Amino acid sequence: MESYRELRDKQQKEFNELPLGFAFSNKQFDEMMEKWGLDPEKDLDKIYQVPGGGFIQKKDHEHFHEVLDRHNAEMEAAKAADEDGTGFLYQMFKYELDNHEYGYTGDFEDTLDSLGLTWEEVTASPRLLKALDKASSEIRKREGC
Incomplete structure (x- = not known):
């Protein structure tokens, strides 16, 4: 069985690899959108906002939730096994x-x-x-x- 730290670190690494963008100003938002090849004014329908100032493209939204759900299930299983x-x-x-x-x-x-x-x-x-x-x-x- 993985230790808490090992599981947490593994999940954090996987979360960090998600195709998220973060923007806390208009300039950062524009830069994030341009990095994704999207127009910051015309392509708002192609993104979702997530908590913490984060954004994800709609095309990646399902994967994002799959990862979060799996992380939650892994953590709950490890807690239940103790x-x-x-x-x-x-x-x-x-x-x-x-x-x-x-x-x-x-x-x-x-x-x-x-x-x-x-x-x-x-x-x-x-x-x-x-x-x-x-x-x-x-x-x-x-x-x-």
Whole structure:
């Protein structure tokens, strides 16, 4: 089984290879459209806007959703395979707690938000709670808290 970090990195690499464009100004939008061989005024019907200032051509939209759906399914399968919360789920929480500076803030909120979880969901799941407790305890111990 892949570790959380390995799966996350593999998915990020694949996401980065998607034919997305990003534009945060009219100039960037025009440059993106021209790079795609599209007219920034006449070819608006050939693109979709996606969250985060992103754009994708309609011809690539189905592939975009296939990749996102597969990534979600892979992540859910890896989480479900961790029967006791000491493997993938623990790695997931440890990585994201470190990534969201839990050792400094002592706050779970940013980590849970990044994982699409609520505190209620975590406390309702013995596996999630065990994984979060193990990861946060290890970080507090490491930080001398």
